[in-house]
Amino acid sequence: xxxxPIYLDHNATTPCDPRVVDAMLPYFTNSFGNAASRNHxxxxxxxxxxxxxxxQVAKLIGADPKEIIFTSGATExxxxxIKGVFEMYASKGNHIITCNIEHKAVLxxxxxxxxxxxxxxxxxxxxxxxxxxxxxxxxxxPTTILIALMYANNEIGTIMPMKEIxxxxxxxxxxxxSDATQAVGKIPVDVNKDGIDLMAFxxxxxxxxxxxxxxxxxxxxxxxxxxxxxxGGGHERGMRSGTLNVPGIVGFGKACEIxxxxxxxxxxxxxxxxxKLQTELLKLEESYLNGDKEHKLxxxxxxxxxxxxxxxxxxxxxxxxxxxxxxACTSAxxxxxxxxxxxxxxxxxxxxxxxFGLGRFTTEEQIDYTIEQVSNTVNKLREMSPLWxxxxxxIDLNSIEWAHH
Amino acid sequence: MAYSExxxxxxxxxxxxxxxxxxxxxxxxxxxxxPECGDVMRLQIEVDETTxxxxxxxxKTFGCGSAIASxxxxxxxxxxxxxxDAVKIDNMTIVEELNLPPVKIHCSVLAxxxxxxxxxxxxxxxxxxxxxxxxxxxx
Numbered sequence: 001x002x003x004x005p006i007y008l009d010h011n012a013t014t015p016c017d018p019r020v021v022d023a024m025l026p027y028f029t030n031s032f033g034n035a036a037s038r039n040h041x042x043x044x045x046x047x048x049x050x051x052x053x054x055x056q057v058a059k060l061i062g063a064d065p066k067e068i069i070f071t072s073g074a075t076e077x078x079x080x081x082i083k084g085v086f087e088m089y090a091s092k093g094n095h096i097i098t099c100n101i102e103h104k105a106v107l108x109x110x111x112x113x114x115x116x117x118x119x120x121x122x123x124x125x126x127x128x129x130x131x132x133x134x135x136x137x138x139x140x141x142p143t144t145i146l147i148a149l150m151y152a153n154n155e156i157g158t159i160m161p162m163k164e165i166x167x168x169x170x171x172x173x174x175x176x177x178s179d180a181t182q183a184v185g186k187i188p189v190d191v192n193k194d195g196i197d198l199m200a201f202x203x204x205x206x207x208x209x210x211x212x213x214x215x216x217x218x219x220x221x222x223x224x225x226x227x228x229x230x231x232g233g234g235h236e237r238g239m240r241s242g243t244l245n246v247p248g249i250v251g252f253g254k255a256c257e258i259x260x261x262x263x264x265x266x267x268x269x270x271x272x273x274x275x276k277l278q279t280e281l282l283k284l285e286e287s288y289l290n291g292d293k294e295h296k297l298x299x300x301x302x303x304x305x306x307x308x309x310x311x312x313x314x315x316x317x318x319x320x321x322x323x324x325x326x327x328a329c330t331s332a333x334x335x336x337x338x339x340x341x342x343x344x345x346x347x348x349x350x351x352x353x354x355x356f357g358l359g360r361f362t363t364e365e366q367i368d369y370t371i372e373q374v375s376n377t378v379n380k381l382r383e384m385s386p387l388w389x390x391x392x393x394x395i396d397l398n399s400i401e402w403a404h405h
Numbered sequence: 406m407a408y409s410e411x412x413x414x415x416x417x418x419x420x421x422x423x424x425x426x427x428x429x430x431x432x433x434x435x436x437x438x439x440p441e442c443g444d445v446m447r448l449q450i451e452v453d454e455t456t457x458x459x460x461x462x463x464x465k466t467f468g469c470g471s472a473i474a475s476x477x478x479x480x481x482x483x484x485x486x487x488x489x490d491a492v493k494i495d496n497m498t499i500v501e502e503l504n505l506p507p508v509k510i511h512c513s514v515l516a517x518x519x520x521x522x523x524x525x526x527x528x529x530x531x532x533x534x535x536x537x538x539x540x541x542x543x544x
Binding site for chain 1: 447468
């Protein structure tokens, strides 16, 4: 029996796994201590729980527990990494390289850096959403201190070639920071194999709680340092002050442990469902896959349905199915997705896109229902679309002088 | 953002979706908006030449639910009105009828523009001078 609404927006956030919630609960009530309280059992208990969770988190990404700095989430970790490196390595240079499909937490932080006197190169991604490695290498200057490239994109799910990126960075003695919020817990991420020096990620994208994330900061080969962005009691080895969110950290640890144990089986199951959804929806006339077909997260697909508008499309089924769109109408700015536009998509295709993010609890029955609902709505709206009628009559839409408003 | 009941109803049961023969002299067609902006409306009226009354109206819209609802409502209001009265339909009455939030007011403006464009197309075909409208409705 299908239960509504169906959640297919797992790139926005994920539900907490019940096992995560169970692990967290005691730390709200009985074991409520402050992990920094050194002189009584409440504090010791909290500290022990944090230490254990730090190990769980580190293990998922192949790091040492001492290299994990807990933050309030990936946005804070992005800020800490970029601003922290910019300030710490000021004597070496002021140039940062990133790309134009990064999350706003990275892009806006880079804009801030520019105001502070830094120089930022925004690489343009190719049509498939990946950076051109030759362009990346060519952008490196003597003053370059950091390459900041996301592990996987939140809108289209494409996975950047981190190993190749870090090899180039090493050659030029530049640090690599990656916002891996969408990748960690979904695909194998190993900071040593991938050659990453700093990495941001978040619990709520991997069935953990909101309000907790981490920045990985390499301690060996090379030893990386960042200046603190929040001053106070000197928690997290002085890099991030503030009383530790013990229940959140415990939940984060548990979420990482589950991901590590179940990733292989889950990827197999979820990617099969994703492939089914993607294949069936691409059978619709004039529907286009956005982003690289191969180098992509197992649980996401982003498709444009030409001649129908994304928000109008979602309205056809959003009582029962939750997805998201790159359409302007879904954002406050009335601008369509900058990520899709960066791939070279026209505004019309960007307006017509839907992102489907599957997850741990997605069933085949839900996917079958989604295929049916989306297909029906696309067909219904096309019958109502003047653009579809013109397309069917063979009229070139570019030949029309549209009144831009 | 939640939609009003009326928007949802027009979206699921749109009135007067379709196409009139644009080559006919008594049919006026207005095509407004742009694909890049995420909304395009085509609104058509068929006028009874003896009475000057709009006897049929059809629309097709590419856009969000509010754009679809605005154009659906506009066709309903047009039918049975004289062309002279139809000119007076104001976007704010559409906003009020559909309870459109501020970010969706442009959908109602587009519907008003489509009505005016359709009327002018009809007038032009019939040798009448095209009406000039305030700057405020031209976007």
